[in-house]
Structures are given as structure tokens and as C-alpha cells.
Amino acid sequence: MTARLDQLEPGDAVAELVLPPVTASDLHLYAEASGDRNPLHLDRAVAARAGQPDVVAHGMLLMAWLGRHVQDLAGATAVRSLSTRFLSPAHPNDVVTCAGRVERIEVEGDGRVLHLELSATTSDGRLLANGAAVVAVNS
Amino acid sequence: MTDATAPISHSPLDRFTITPLTGLRLMIARRTSESFREAPHFPLVVDIDMGAAIEARTRFNAAATRETKASLNDFVIRAAALTLAAVPAANVGFFPDGQANFEHADVAVAVAVDGGLVTPIVRQAELKSLARIAEEMTDLSARARTMRLSPREYKGGSFTISNLGMFGVRQFASILNAPHGCILSVGAVEERPVGRDGQIVLARMMTVTLTCDHRVVDGVTGARFLRHFKALLEAPAGLVGDLMGAVADDPPKSIEAFAGMVLPTVTAEITLDELLMFSRATGQTDSVHLDQEVAVAAGFRSIVAPPTFAWCAFVKNHDTTAAFRAMGRRLRQLRHAEQVFDYHEPICAGDRLVFDGVVSAAEAKPGGRLEFVVRTVTARNQLGQLVVVMRSTTAIKVDAG
Numbered sequence: 001m002t003a004r005l006d007q008l009e010p011g012d013a014v015a016e017l018v019l020p021p022v023t024a025s026d027l028h029l030y031a032e033a034s035g036d037r038n039p040l041h042l043d044r045a046v047a048a049r050a051g052q053p054d055v056v057a058h059g060m061l062l063m064a065w066l067g068r069h070v071q072d073l074a075g076a077t078a079v080r081s082l083s084t085r086f087l088s089p090a091h092p093n094d095v096v097t098c099a100g101r102v103e104r105i106e107v108e109g110d111g112r113v114l115h116l117e118l119s120a121t122t123s124d125g126r127l128l129a130n131g132a133a134v135v136a137v138n139s
Numbered sequence: 140m141t142d143a144t145a146p147i148s149h150s151p152l153d154r155f156t157i158t159p160l161t162g163l164r165l166m167i168a169r170r171t172s173e174s175f176r177e178a179p180h181f182p183l184v185v186d187i188d189m190g191a192a193i194e195a196r197t198r199f200n201a202a203a204t205r206e207t208k209a210s211l212n213d214f215v216i217r218a219a220a221l222t223l224a225a226v227p228a229a230n231v232g233f234f235p236d237g238q239a240n241f242e243h244a245d246v247a248v249a250v251a252v253d254g255g256l257v258t259p260i261v262r263q264a265e266l267k268s269l270a271r272i273a274e275e276m277t278d279l280s281a282r283a284r285t286m287r288l289s290p291r292e293y294k295g296g297s298f299t300i301s302n303l304g305m306f307g308v309r310q311f312a313s314i315l316n317a318p319h320g321c322i323l324s325v326g327a328v329e330e331r332p333v334g335r336d337g338q339i340v341l342a343r344m345m346t347v348t349l350t351c352d353h354r355v356v357d358g359v360t361g362a363r364f365l366r367h368f369k370a371l372l373e374a375p376a377g378l379v380g381d382l383m384g385a386v387a388d389d390p391p392k393s394i395e396a397f398a399g400m401v402l403p404t405v406t407a408e409i410t411l412d413e414l415l416m417f418s419r420a421t422g423q424t425d426s427v428h429l430d431q432e433v434a435v436a437a438g439f440r441s442i443v444a445p446p447t448f449a450w451c452a453f454v455k456n457h458d459t460t461a462a463f464r465a466m467g468r469r470l471r472q473l474r475h476a477e478q479v480f481d482y483h484e485p486i487c488a489g490d491r492l493v494f495d496g497v498v499s500a501a502e503a504k505p506g507g508r509l510e511f512v513v514r515t516v517t518a519r520n521q522l523g524q525l526v527v528v529m530r531s532t533t534a535i536k537v538d539a540g
Contacts, residue, residue, distance in 0.1 A: 019422070026420075033413070033420035035455030038470070050471065059475045060447055064421035067446030067480075076427045076437070076485070082446055083479040 005073050005114060006137045014100040014116065017069040022057055022094045030061045057090035062120050062129050069098040070116065074135040084118070084131035095123040103132070111138040163255040174317045178233070179353040182312040185365045187372050189328045189345045195375040199269065206277060207270035212248070212302050215325055215347075216272050217378050218371040220244035220264035221399040222364055223298055224499060229364040230297050231355045232318035238355045239318065241297035247316060248276065249301040250283040257283045258316060260296040266497055266517055268401045269379060304328060310346040320355040321364065324348040345372075371399070394501045394510045394535070397466050402496035402514065405456045411488040414442050421445055434487070444486035449527045450478065452486075453494045453516055462498065462514070468535050476511070477532035484524045491521040499530070503537075510535040 008014065024042075031037045039046040040056050047055045063084040071079055090096055099119050106113040118131040149155075160168060192214050200208045223230040223244035232239035244265040247258035259279035261272055282288050299316040304327040313324040326346040333342045347368070351361040371378060378399070411431070418428040426433040427443045434442045444452075460470050486492065496516035503510045512533045518526045 029416075029420040033417040034451040036451070060450060060478065061421065063478055064445060064447045068421060068423055068425075071446055072424060076425055076443055079446055079482055081479065081481045083477070085477045086475055 008102045010102050012102050017098040019096045022092050024092050054091040059086040066098050066118050070133045078135045080134040082133045084129050086129050088128050090128050171314045174315045178315045180350050183349045183361045187345045187369045189343045192372050192375045195379050199379050206274050209269050209273040213273045217269050222368040224265040226364045228360040231320040233355045245296040247296035247299045250280045257293050259283050259293050312348045312350050320352045322350045397498050398501040400498040405494040407452045407456045407492045409490045414488045417448050439487050441488035472535050474534045476534040479530040481528040484526045492518045494518050508537050
């Protein structure tokens with residue numbers, strides 16, 4: 001971790017999370033855990049008919065990774081809101097990086113409330129999703 | 140000739156007694172005088188054909204329980220709430236330091252009580268089904284009449300409704316309930332001759348008056364409010380609740396018709412196994428998601444759900460494509476465009492969550508190739524706490540159909 005959240009200033013980047021390459025079995029496991037068994041995520045033939053090179057990772061799985069990353073930085077009950085816009089699908093073998101930057105900071109009582117901008121990109125530079133989070137940090 | 144400066148006097152022929160004003164009357168006297176004097180107010184009047192709403196109410200109540208039987212006033216509350224969500228410029232208030240833009244339709248409803256009136260509030264009414272509004276209003280007005288409301292149940296709000304229809308009043312214009320920018324005065328439903336297709340027919344008409352505070356609400360805003368409100372009551376399918384079966388056979392062409400559609404209420408028991416599975420599937424590393432002992436030691440009831448789990452808990456227990464089938468849209472046309480979570484309380488294993496959802500926006504982009512549908516879903520836990528508010532935006536590619 002580069003710096004603790006309570007030491008960051010507006011404009012600073014938060015630590016990155018680089019995930020292992022996406023696998024088809026990740027998507028099967030998430031389909032079972034989430035109940036989203038849309039064949040686009042599981043069946044290459046269906047994905048091909050939709051014009052995709054391979055099965056498509058669930059958008060909500062990307063968001064779960066972003067949420068996990070923010071929460072690992074801030075703590076289990078610190079996340080007040082989380083939003084994600086899904087821009088481009090991830091596929092098996094993509095290496096996804098979750099990143100973030102402090103957009104602004106508000107002082108609230110003894111603590112600070114950080115507004116973060118978030119992104120998930122592949123190692124070849126494709127922006128999969130962007131979003132925002134609001135987290136409360138006690139100093 | 141009367142002397143304009145003379146104090147209010149009475150004649151020795153008048154016979155009366157003086158009763159000191161009660162606290163409630165003093166408050167009403169002070170607030171209405173202030174409001175009437177301070178707010179540059181104007182009324183807008185519209186007539187609404189209530190025939191379809193009365194029939195919808197009969198059908199609705201045939202299937203309702205005693206607690207959830209809806210009055211026409213409950214229809215009015217729900218229509219006003221959905222209209223405020225659609226015309227946010229009317230969901231405003233005037234404060235000395237600026238204009239309040241309310242996030243929710245917190246609808247205050249005037250209830251007559253001994254010696255005055257109080258205005259209990261249906262909070263976030265745009266997110267509530269007709270049955271839920273009926274249930275809350277039954278409870279709030281009963282407790283208002285016995286003076287058992289807590290201040291947070293009648294203080295504040297974003298909009299007021301006053302209904303004197305049950306007394307046969309045809310039309311009236313209420314005094315603004317400051318700081319609300321608008322108050323809606325609802326008259327009686329009565330048969331009136333109206334012109335229709337060149338003929339005079341009898342219709343069950345209701346006249347409503349929207350009094351607006353011109354400091355924050357212009358005439359056009361008030362007119363937009365009334366146009367939307369009238370359209371909802373005259374075609375009340377969107378007010379009545381679970382439409383899904385009803386419209387699937389003959390879906391309207393326009394996606395806008397689905398704004399306000401209520402999703403079926405979903406209940407989910409959150410099990411330890413499903414939380415562990417979700418935590419593993421999303422690669423959680425924080426032990427509060429994986430280890431019961433750690434979670435309890437950290438002060439939680441049990442293992443804590445990771446950030447995005449709430450949406451999955453909703454989707455797993457809800458036929459998510461049904462809403463889109465009802466709209467005549469196919470799965471392959473849909474793309475999840477955006478997702479938002481506002482967290483209030485943690486979700487733990489063993490919790491029982493109740494999800495209430497509504498189509499909070501539905502619109503076609505210019506050109507008609509792309510449509511957007513926003514579903515807003517709130518979850519409450521077994522303790523009655525608001526757990527999370529979720530908004531999910533789906534993009535629909537129209538050509539693919």
C-alpha cells in the first residue's frame with residue numbers, strides 16, 4: 001500500500017489492486033454466487049452470437065472488485081456509497097487493475113470523508129468501468 | 140364611514156365568550172399568517188376525470204387486505220409523489236438562505252384533529268407502492284387523531300396535500316405550508332356534464348388546485364406538475380402496483396409509460412453459506428466477510444456482506460427480466476449501464492431483507508434508438524432499519540429487437 005487513506009490529499013492516487021487474470025471458472029463461480037446465469041457470461045457460443053470474442057465477465061463482478069478494493073483501503077463499514085458505470089466488457093485472460101484517486105475531501109467531526117474516483121482497466125489499457133466511492137475515514 | 144386605523148372592535152349587541160387559543164391553534168395562526176403574508180402565492184386549477192381511478196381502486200381493493208385497502212386520497216398521494224419525482228422543479232422549498240431541492244417526495248397530508256389539523260408525512264413516497272402508502276396513511280391518521288405522532292412524523296416534508304373532498308367541497312386553494320413550494324388542494328369527486336367527442340356526457344370529475352410559492356415555483360412548473368398528475372390519475376395503471384402480468388400481453392410502445400411501475404416486493408433470508416460463497420467468488424480478503432468469529436468480535440451480528448452483495452440478493456429472489464418482458468423488451472437488447480449503492484447499515488448472515496423497488500425513470504433518447512430504465516430498490520432488515528438504497532440503470536438497444 002502506498003499511503004493510508006487518512007494521509008491522502010485531493011489529487012493523490014490510492015494504491016492499485018492488480019487482479020489475477022480473469023478465468024472462465026471465475027465467471028462460473030460468480031454466476032452461482034450472484035444468481036446471474038445469463039449465458040453471455042458462461043457460454044462462448046452465446047457470447048459469439050452477441051459479437052463477443054469470448055464469454056463476458058459480469059459487470060457486477062468488476063464492481064465487486066472495485067468495492068472490495070475500496071473497502072480493503074477504508075474498512076468494512078467505511079464505505080457510504082459506491083457507483084460504477086460499465087463501459088466495456090472484460091473477458092477471460094484480461095488482467096484487471098482497480099485504481100482510484102482522491103477527488104475531494106470533506107471534514108466531518110473528527111474524521112474526513114473522501115470522495116474517490118475509481119477505474120478498472122485491462123493491462124492493454126482498455127477502460128472497463130469507472131465510478132466513484134464515498135468513504136469515511138477517522139484520523 | 141369606518142376609521143381604517145381603529146382597533147378591531149365589537150358592538151355591545153354581539154354576544155360571545157372568549158376562549159384562549161390552544162398551543163396548536165396558536166401555531167396554526169402564526170404559521171398561516173406568516174405564510175399568507177410572506178409568500179407570493181398563486182393558484183392553478185385543473186379538472187380530472189376520476190372514472191378510471193375509481194374503477195382501478197375497486198379492482199385493487201378486491202385483492203387487498205384490510206390494512207392495505209386504498210382510498211382515493213391514497214391514489215392522490217401516490218400520483219403526487221410520482222409526479223414530484225418526474226417534475227423535480229416542483230419538489231422544492233423556500234428558505235431564507237436559498238431554495239431547497241428535495242431529494243425525495245416526502246408528502247405531508249393534512250389530517251383534521253380535535254381543535255386543528257396536523258400534517259403527518261409519508262416519507263419517500265415515490266418509492267412506495269399504493270398498498271404501502273395506504274397502510275402508512277391508515278396508521279398515521281389514526282395516531283394523528285389521538286395525538287400520538289412523534290415530531291419526526293409531522294415535521295418537515297417537501298410537499299403538502301389537503302383533501303376536503305369528503306365534505307363535498309368542490310374547489311379550494313390552501314395556504315402554503317412553509318417552507319413547501321407547493322400545496323395541492325383536492326376537491327370532491329362528483330358527476331358533472333363534460334364535453335367529449337362533440338357530445339355532452341356525465342363524468343366523475345375532481346377539481347384540484349395547486350397553490351405555488353412564486354419565489355421558487357413558476358407557473359410553467361406548476362402547470363407541468365398538474366399535467367403529469369392528471370395524466371397519472373386518468374390512466375392509473377402505473378399507480379396500482381404490480382403491473383407485470385397485466386401489461387405483458389400488450390406492452391405500450393412508449394417506454395415512458397413504465398415510469399412509476401412498482402416491482403414486486405422481494406424478501407430474502409441471507410444465509411451464511413451464500414455470503415461465504417459470494418465472498419469467495421469476489422475474492423474478498425477482509426476476514427469480516429469470511430470468518431464468523433472475526434465478524435462477531437468486530438461487533439457485527441455475523442459475517443458481513445461485501446459491498447455489492449445486496450443487489451445480488453435482490454436479483455436472486457426476483458425475476459429481473461420480468462419487468463423488461465412486461466415492457467416488451469428482450470434480454471439480448473439489455474445492457475447493465477450503471478449501478479449505485481448508498482449504504483446505511485451492514486448486511487449480515489441471518490438477516491431477513493425486504494426489498495421494495497420501483498421503475499424510477501424510463502426514457503427514450505432522442506432518435507429512439509436507445510432507451511434507459513432506472514430501477515430504484517431499497518432494502519430494510521428485520522430490525523426495520525434502512526440498509527441500502529440501490530439504483531440500477533439498464534440501457535436498451537431498440538434496433539436489436
